[in-house]
Amino acid sequence: MKDNELSNILSQYDSKEQIDGQLYTLNLGPTHPATHGIFQNILTMDGERILHSEQTVGYIHRAFEKISERRNFAQITTLTDRMNYCSAPINNIGWHMTVEKLIGCEVPKRVDYMRIIMMELARIADHLVCNGVIGVDTGALTGFTYVFQDRERIYEMYEQICGARMTTNMGRIGGFERDFTPKFHELIKDFIKNFPKRFEEFCILLERNRIFMDRTIGAGPISAERALSYSFTGPNLRAAGVDYDVRVAQPYSSYDDFDFIIPIGTAGDTYDRFMVRQQEILESYKLIKNAYENLPEGAFHADVPDFYLPEKADVYTKMEALIYHFKIVMGETEIPKGEVYHCVEGGNGELGFYLVSDGGRSPYRLHFRRPCFIYYQAFPEMIQGSMISDAVVTMSSMNVIAGELDA
Amino acid sequence: MAMMMPTYDLARFGAERMSFSPRQADCLLVCGTISKKLGPVLKEIYTQMAEPKWVIAVGACASSGGIFDTYSVLQGIDKIIPVDVYVPGCPPRPEQILEGFMQVQALSQSESLRRRDTPEYQNLLESYGID
Amino acid sequence: MTNEFVLEAIQREFSDSVISHSEPYGFLTLEIKKEDIKKIIHYLKDSSLEINFLTDICGIHFPENKEKEVGVIYHLHNMMTNFRIRLKTFMPIENTEVDTITDLFAGANWMERETYDFFGINFKGHPDLRIILNDPDLGYHPMLKEYRLEDGTRTDKDDKMFGR
Numbered sequence: 154m155k156d157n158e159l160s161n162i163l164s165q166y167d168s169k170e171q172i173d174g175q176l177y178t179l180n181l182g183p184t185h186p187a188t189h190g191i192f193q194n195i196l197t198m199d200g201e202r203i204l205h206s207e208q209t210v211g212y213i214h215r216a217f218e219k220i221s222e223r224r225n226f227a228q229i230t231t232l233t234d235r236m237n238y239c240s241a242p243i244n245n246i247g248w249h250m251t252v253e254k255l256i257g258c259e260v261p262k263r264v265d266y267m268r269i270i271m272m273e274l275a276r277i278a279d280h281l282v283c284n285g286v287i288g289v290d291t292g293a294l295t296g297f298t299y300v301f302q303d304r305e306r307i308y309e310m311y312e313q314i315c316g317a318r319m320t321t322n323m324g325r326i327g328g329f330e331r332d333f334t335p336k337f338h339e340l341i342k343d344f345i346k347n348f349p350k351r352f353e354e355f356c357i358l359l360e361r362n363r364i365f366m367d368r369t370i371g372a373g374p375i376s377a378e379r380a381l382s383y384s385f386t387g388p389n390l391r392a393a394g395v396d397y398d399v400r401v402a403q404p405y406s407s408y409d410d411f412d413f414i415i416p417i418g419t420a421g422d423t424y425d426r427f428m429v430r431q432q433e434i435l436e437s438y439k440l441i442k443n444a445y446e447n448l449p450e451g452a453f454h455a456d457v458p459d460f461y462l463p464e465k466a467d468v469y470t471k472m473e474a475l476i477y478h479f480k481i482v483m484g485e486t487e488i489p490k491g492e493v494y495h496c497v498e499g500g501n502g503e504l505g506f507y508l509v510s511d512g513g514r515s516p517y518r519l520h521f522r523r524p525c526f527i528y529y530q531a532f533p534e535m536i537q538g539s540m541i542s543d544a545v546v547t548m549s550s551m552n553v554i555a556g557e558l559d560a
Numbered sequence: 561m562a563m564m565m566p567t568y569d570l571a572r573f574g575a576e577r578m579s580f581s582p583r584q585a586d587c588l589l590v591c592g593t594i595s596k597k598l599g600p601v602l603k604e605i606y607t608q609m610a611e612p613k614w615v616i617a618v619g620a621c622a623s624s625g626g627i628f629d630t631y632s633v634l635q636g637i638d639k640i641i642p643v644d645v646y647v648p649g650c651p652p653r654p655e656q657i658l659e660g661f662m663q664v665q666a667l668s669q670s671e672s673l674r675r676r677d678t679p680e681y682q683n684l685l686e687s688y689g690i691d
Numbered sequence: 692m693t694n695e696f697v698l699e700a701i702q703r704e705f706s707d708s709v710i711s712h713s714e715p716y717g718f719l720t721l722e723i724k725k726e727d728i729k730k731i732i733h734y735l736k737d738s739s740l741e742i743n744f745l746t747d748i749c750g751i752h753f754p755e756n757k758e759k760e761v762g763v764i765y766h767l768h769n770m771m772t773n774f775r776i777r778l779k780t781f782m783p784i785e786n787t788e789v790d791t792i793t794d795l796f797a798g799a800n801w802m803e804r805e806t807y808d809f810f811g812i813n814f815k816g817h818p819d820l821r822i823i824l825n826d827p828d829l830g831y832h833p834m835l836k837e838y839r840l841e842d843g844t845r846t847d848k849d850d851k852m853f854g855r
């Protein structure tokens with residue numbers, strides 16, 4: 154407990170009886186439906202107003218950084234998609250780009266565009282869930298059910314390219330494991346044609362809804378200076394007014410071929426975060442449409458035989474393919490020594506990977522810069538003095554995902 | 561999450577109301593990895609539930625620790641509470657979770673009404689330290 | 692704002708604090724003495740270089756480097772010109788202590804707690820340094836290289852069968 158802060162609050166009361174009578178400690182405990190995740194908030198309240206809060210995290214800590222010192226580079230992809238599991242492809246592709254930076258591999262243009270399509274689909278899925286959940290926390294349950302229909306369609310597209318729905322393990326170092334199948338082309342054309350109308354149905358439920366606006370405007374504000382001091386990134390920072398987006402500041406994977414705007418808010422409150430995410434969904438949709446219409450022809454993976462498993466038919470007939478397959482699976486490939494930091498724009502902000510390699514088959518040290526962990530520490534400041542229902546809505550609008558919080 | 565939504569509706573099977581208070585719940589679905597820090601909390605929730613109660617361990621991590629064989633992850637929730645149905649998968653498809661739920665329905669039909677009085681059940685709870 | 696410009700500015704101001712510098716993959720990396728790291732971060736934040744965004748703090752453990760086993764690595768960023776810099780500082784394992792930067796950056800609070808939790812590095816002046824992610828009953832700092840990944844107290848899995 155931060156003693157000096159709590160004792161400042163308690164010193165405003167005259168006697169211990171008054172403190173015991175007026176102040177109330179509420180344990181918004183680790184398993185609580187409103188928190189959409191497993192983290193604990195102990196709130197000291199005066200009636201409905203929150204005076205002080207203290208958080209405990211780490212209830213789903215799975216020691217990813219220690220595990221990754223044991224796994225080789227391809228196996229770590231399965232860990233990355235369990236961090237922000239609502240937008241797993243972004244984590245996977247970010248990790249692959251980090252390794253490609255380490256080994257100095259250039260990927261073909263087609264791979265870049267395919268990556269953009271998958272990452273933006275993941276971003277739409279993440280933002281849809283977050284906005285649906287903000288609706289649920291204000292009592293609007295219907296919007297959540299609309300949103301899940303679109304998520305199912307996005308899951309079907311993931312299944313076409315990698316076989317899994319949520320923990321995708323998508324792509325390989327150097328590209329993808331298979332090209333877009335004909336069924337994928339059908340699904341994405343249907344998505345491009347029909348998504349705006351379906352999204353419009355969700356928008357008109359909440360965006361200019363009187364009750365929703367009254368609930369969310371002014372709930373959990375944060376100013377741009379405080380947000381920058383807390384190292385916020387992503388939609389939460391953009392809602393506070395700072396237009397920082399990793400896709401624009403340091404373009405990766407050919408994002409600089411495309412034109413898209415960065416929506417920003419003004420007050421940094423829940424309504425701004427909701428609207429920033431709504432607008433980002435539309436921008437992602439435009440990116441997907443442009444990337445798909447201009448998808449270049451070419452190979453769907455780079456020519457890195459040391460890291461990319463060869464075709465099985467070649468492994469059984471050609472000698473070089475057999476040797477490469479053996480070396481990759483047994484971990485005999487030479488990996489350069491060095492340290493690299495690469496970041497991508499995840500669903501919640503700048504997701505960074507700091508990789509230190511000593512030449513062995515697994516990293517010497519891998520550190521994930523997880524945006525959720527970093528911005529969740531500002532939560533007590535954001536809810537100071539507000540009511541508990543505002544605190545719940547603020548927490549869901551920050552899109553705190555427990556997998557990324559604890560890693 | 562997806563299993564409660566329109567495409568794979570769990571409400572068809574009678575699980576319409578997700579009760580967020582353990583005292584009013586019949587079935588506990590433990591989804592996801594449980595770390596050692598969360599173990600006492602989970603035991604507390606289980607003891608707060610009133611009989612008859614069933615537990616479904618959803619996912620590989622809840623059943624046995626899953627891919628996380630580390631110092632901080634509890635290797636299966638059956639180390640601290642008795643489990644009725646295990647649903648494997650990482651993550652399990654919504655249909656698998658529905659199948660697990662249907663198995664709980666089958667269990668509830670086939671077990672005797674006063675399960676809590678049988679000696680095997682009492683011994684099981686004692687072995688977990690739940691009285 | 693190039694790597695050479697920033698390196699020269701830092702070396703001019705703090706000529707005896709910089710132990711070494713390098714540019715792996717084009718990313719300016721400096722190794723700084725433990726006592727001066729806070730002064731340098733403060734200088735980078737407040738001077739015209741405006742490197743005022745803290746991206747990340749993490750720790751690292753090299754058991755073979757005697758006297759410099761445990762390190763703290765800071766990643767800083769200037770958003771306006773998109774310039775990134777990495778600062779490293781090492782310390783012997785018997786005395787892992789470094790100044791906190793929570794008064795410069797509010798976001799360093801939890802980052803330093805996480806580094807303390809994993810490596811045991813004491814941040815002097817931190818308002819609330821305690822374990823954040825692990826179980827308080829764990830009793831050791833798990834990311835140090837001498838500790839194993841699996842739970843040493845487990846009795847049900849036989850190491851011979853699981854290839855450990």
